[in-house]
Amino acid sequence: MKRIVHKHPLAIRWFHWINFPVLFVMIWSGLLIYWAYDPYKISVGSYTLLSFFPDGLYKFLNVPFRLAEGMAWHWVFMWLFMLNGLLYIGYTFISGEWRHLVPNKNSFREAIAVTLYDLGLRKTQPPFIKYNGAQKIAYFSIMLMGVGSVLTGFAIYKPAQFSWLTGLLGGYKAARLEHFILTIGYVLFFFVHIGQVIRAGWQNFQSMVTGFEFIKRSDPPVTPESPGMPDPVAPSPTPNPLPA
Amino acid sequence: MSQIKEPNLPESDVPESMARRRMITSFSLFALAAAIPLGVYEWITNSPKLYGARKPLRRVLDANAAIAKTYFSNTHLVATFPVEEAAKKPRTNGYDGLKTPLPEDWKLQIDRAQGAPLLLTMDDVKALPKHEIVYEFKCIEGWSQVQHWGGVRLSDFMAKYKLGTKSGDAPNPESTDDLYSYVGMETPDKGYYVGIDMESAMHPQTLLAYELNGQPISAPHGAPIRLIIPVKYGVKNLKRIGRMFFSDTRPRDFWAERGYDYYVGL
Numbered sequence: 001m002k003r004i005v006h007k008h009p010l011a012i013r014w015f016h017w018i019n020f021p022v023l024f025v026m027i028w029s030g031l032l033i034y035w036a037y038d039p040y041k042i043s044v045g046s047y048t049l050l051s052f053f054p055d056g057l058y059k060f061l062n063v064p065f066r067l068a069e070g071m072a073w074h075w076v077f078m079w080l081f082m083l084n085g086l087l088y089i090g091y092t093f094i095s096g097e098w099r100h101l102v103p104n105k106n107s108f109r110e111a112i113a114v115t116l117y118d119l120g121l122r123k124t125q126p127p128f129i130k131y132n133g134a135q136k137i138a139y140f141s142i143m144l145m146g147v148g149s150v151l152t153g154f155a156i157y158k159p160a161q162f163s164w165l166t167g168l169l170g171g172y173k174a175a176r177l178e179h180f181i182l183t184i185g186y187v188l189f190f191f192v193h194i195g196q197v198i199r200a201g202w203q204n205f206q207s208m209v210t211g212f213e214f215i216k217r218s219d220p221p222v223t224p225e226s227p228g229m230p231d232p233v234a235p236s237p238t239p240n241p242l243p244a
Numbered sequence: 245m246s247q248i249k250e251p252n253l254p255e256s257d258v259p260e261s262m263a264r265r266r267m268i269t270s271f272s273l274f275a276l277a278a279a280i281p282l283g284v285y286e287w288i289t290n291s292p293k294l295y296g297a298r299k300p301l302r303r304v305l306d307a308n309a310a311i312a313k314t315y316f317s318n319t320h321l322v323a324t325f326p327v328e329e330a331a332k333k334p335r336t337n338g339y340d341g342l343k344t345p346l347p348e349d350w351k352l353q354i355d356r357a358q359g360a361p362l363l364l365t366m367d368d369v370k371a372l373p374k375h376e377i378v379y380e381f382k383c384i385e386g387w388s389q390v391q392h393w394g395g396v397r398l399s400d401f402m403a404k405y406k407l408g409t410k411s412g413d414a415p416n417p418e419s420t421d422d423l424y425s426y427v428g429m430e431t432p433d434k435g436y437y438v439g440i441d442m443e444s445a446m447h448p449q450t451l452l453a454y455e456l457n458g459q460p461i462s463a464p465h466g467a468p469i470r471l472i473i474p475v476k477y478g479v480k481n482l483k484r485i486g487r488m489f490f491s492d493t494r495p496r497d498f499w500a501e502r503g504y505d506y507y508v509g510l
Contacts, residue, residue: 001257017274021281037386067385068503072301075308075505099250129250159382160322160475160510161315167323172380172388210270214263215255 004212007130012097013208015088022084023186025077030183032070035063040180052180078153085146092143100130103140107133118199142189145182152179296503309441309507316443316509322474325378330392334456336464337383340498341436342484350432352469354405355489358412362405366468369452372396372404377449377474382510384477384499393472394455398427399446408442408490415446428495429471432486439495440473440480444509449474452485477508 008016035058042050058064092098110133116122125132131139155166155175169175197205207213258266291299352369354362376394401407403414409422416422427445430437444450453472454461461467466483473480479499489495500506 002260002263003255003257004263006254006256017277033386037383039387068297068499071384071505072297072305072503076301076304079304096251104250130253158312158510159380161312161317161320163320163323171323172382176386206267206271209274210267212263212266 003215005215006212007207008211009095009097010211011091011095012088013211015084015091016208018080018084019088022077022080025073026081027183027186029070029073029077031061031063032066033074034180035070036067040177052184075157081146082150085143085150089143089147101136101140101143103133103136107136109133111137138189138192142186145185149179149182152176152182155179293503295506296501297505305505305507308505309509312507312509313441313443316475318443318447322377322379322449322510325380325390327378327392329390330378330457331389332457334381334391334465335387335389337385337478339464341431341433341482342463342466343435344433346463346467346484347432350468350486352485353487354407355487356407356412357410357490361487362407364405366454369396369401369454369469372400374455375451376455377451377472379449379474381474381481382477384479384504384508392457393451393453394458395451395453395469395472397448398450398452398471398473399448401452402446407488408445424490425492426490426495428489428491429482429485430487431482431484434486436482436498437496438471438480438482439491439497439500439506440471440476441507441509444473444475447473447475475510477510479504480508 031053034052038052040052041048092101110126110128113122113126114132114134117125128135151165152169152175154162155169156172156179159166159172159175166172166175169178203213288298288300293299294302296302297305351363351365354364356362373396374394375397376392378390378392380388381391382388399415406412406414408415408424408427410424411422413422423442425442427440427442428437429440451472452469453466454469456462456465461470463484466485469485470483471481471485494506497506
């Protein structure tokens with residue numbers, strides 16, 4: 001017999017893996033759209049630190065002169081993105097899964113400890129049940145960012161019909177920039193996420209497919225709420241599943 | 245602690261063979277499911293084009309237009325700005341339809357269901373009440389600029405000359421069946437052309453514009469008269485109107501033929 005912990009419900013796994021290609025299409029088609037008017041950059045004085053984006057990158061990704069195509073894909077897959085996101089949020093709250101996800105007052109302190117642990121500046125990480133503090137903050141933020149992308153998206157998609165929304169977000173130009181920044185946020189999240197999944201290892205990764213993880217016999221039961229445990233290394237589900 | 249306690253994750257004991265079987269099943273299904281997005285991509289990119297866009301995409305774009313029409317309203321107005329905020333040198337972009345000189349004998353031609361086409365001069369147009377609007381013009385490329393336009397409402401114009409109806413009467417908001425579904429416009433050389441749904445054409449902010457920043461509009465901006473339709477991207481704001489007509493089928497549209505959404509309503 002093997003002892004397993006049921007980590008990810010089937011619905012969550014579906015939402016996660018549907019979101020991956022759908023969000024990919026949204027980001028890719030968004031880039032095709034952004035290219036047609038690409039004024040954003042980070043500069044210090046007159047010196048441009050980072051330009052979004054260099055011509056070489058556009059060429060490498062075959063972006064130029066595909067605005068019409070980009071808009072078509074964007075306005076088709078936005079429905080899937082919204083539907084999947086809505087179902088995910090609905091499921092998370094109705095099933096009670098949100099209790100694993102929503103950060104609490106300890107999460108920020110934990111997230112700092114986790115980060116220090118990740119950087120090798122701390123020997124142990126605080127105990128956790130499903131997600132550590134940093135993960136809670138990251139995954140909950142990404143959910144809010146999804147809501148933000150839909151709102152800023154509608155503000156630039158229908159600025160006349162939803163002029164109240166566009167106004168609320170600071171106007172048409174501001175909403176376009178906000179929509180862009182959120183997208184940059186997804187891309188950054190993606191790289192950290194991949195890095196952390198690799199670090200966390202196979203057990204953790206496969207649980208996003210199978211839903212369960214094996215528990216080693218030697219593992220103590222999960223009792224993070226039990227008092228008097230002096231900062232143990234989290235016993236479960238995976239020794240080291242890190243944020244994002 | 246007042247906050248709700250995070251529950252532990254459920255655990256169970258399973259035979260090793262069953263766990264292994266579940267892993268194999270899950271990963272097999274995962275691999276199969278991974279083929280779906282690739283299949284969808286292949287299907288879309290290998291579909292024939294319908295009016296410049298891949299058929300499945302075009303169908304959804306048209307459905308999006310139908311959805312957008314359900315919440316479109318004449319009471320939803322584009323935000324307006326103080327006149328000081330208007331650009332002093334408004335941007336121009338695109339010269340299709342303007343590549344030949346304006347014909348000397350230019351008149352605004354309007355095709356009608358009954359009788360000969362109506363031929364109007366600028367004085368005929370200017371006889372109608374003038375309206376001005378300072379709003380953020382939005383290009384489909386993504387840039388926008390606050391601009392100050394003046395002209396006559398297209399809805400006033402259609403009422404005055406009894407246009408856009410099958411009966412030949414002035415448009416009546418009560419009898420939408422009598423209205424044609426689309427307005428078509430093209431430049432005198434037919435180098436640029438647009439089709440616009442009747443609801444957007446009749447929107448109170450839609451103008452036949454002849455002034456920009458209080459001056460007659462210049463040739464690159466579409467002299468002598470152009471369409472200013474704030475509820476659409478710039479591509480629908482046809483410059484130098486040569487001919488106007490009404491139809492129940494979609495008039496051809498320059499950029500839609502090149503793969504853009506037909507409706508592009510804001």
